[in-house]
């Protein structure tokens with residue numbers, strides 16, 4: 001059976017892009033007959049500074065978000081990355097397999113390190129090797145992610161292939177990225193050329209899963225657009241990134257194709273379309289927001305779910321790590 005793995009950083013500000021590009025699709029995968037592991041990747045989060053108290057809160061909030069969105073902790077394994085030590089252990093091996101040049105080419109590294117790369121953490125540079133370990137320590141076959149993670153998944157395949165080649169084994173699978181749907185790259189509401197991100201300094205750039213109905217409506221009303229009416233054909237979105245973004249968001253939430261949406265709203269002005277989008281967003285997000293807030297009142301239960309998840313996860317990861325150590329030539333304890 002396919003084994004699905006994916007992760008989200010508990011760095012706060014869980015947003016609509018995370019929901020449509022990742023979380024909602026995890027829930028769709030759960031409906032299929034697969035084994036799945038979903039991870040709060042706290043070790044990735046600390047590659048940039050995280051306030052310790054905020055990190056704990058965000059980790060529990062993310063877990064609440066997973067469950068509120070529809071993941072069932074009995075069916076899927078929900079874990080906090082740092083509770084499953086094999087992720088970090090395999091990452092070290094992969095640090096020794098991956099090449100500096102591979103990491104330097106990563107656009108996420110270039111974007112996040114910015115001009116002051118000398119001052120970025122070593123962890124931020126090595127991020128993709130840890131991500132490869134997250135996936136391969138389960139021998140996962142499918143990884144549903146947003147478009148921005150495509151390059152990291154290609155690197156994951158490169159690491160698996162180089163490991164297999166260097167050690168003359170056929171041990172790590174070449175994992176399939178699963179990047180599909182209308183919202184694999186939700187853009188900032190303020191700038192149609194930037195993806196919506198947790199780390200964007202502007203709160204108006206994103207819809208947070210914790211925003212109330214008024215805030216959602218206000219952010220959509222203020223979203224950047226051009227002055228023209230909506231087109232009735234997809235080609236009419238060419239060169240109109242902000243219009244395309246709002247239509248994609250609508251399509252993903254309505255579970256319709258972009259063609260279907262444009263057939264309905266083509267010719268409308270944004271002043272008419274934006275309230276429709278706001279209503280749909282509120283209708284889809286509010287139940288999740290409310291359930292998240294309710295679950296956050298039961299922190300001990302969230303902590304138990306994570307502890308139980310890591311126990312189940314380690315049944316998979318421990319044997320794979322042991323075998324990896326053996327392949328590499330590390331002497332096992334007797």
Ligand code: ATP
Pocket residue numbers: 007008009010011017018020021022144145146147148149183184185186187195196197198199200
């Ligand atoms: P950060 O800015 O701190 O990197 P992020 O918003 O990119 O945060 P991540 O935790 O890095 O969030 O990513 C979690 C998942 O959400 C990944 O699968 C990623 O591809 C997906 N994702 C992130 N942003 C978007 C987006 N704007 N549209 C669609 N998917 C997204």
Ligand code: MG
Pocket residue numbers: none
């Ligand atoms: Mg990211």
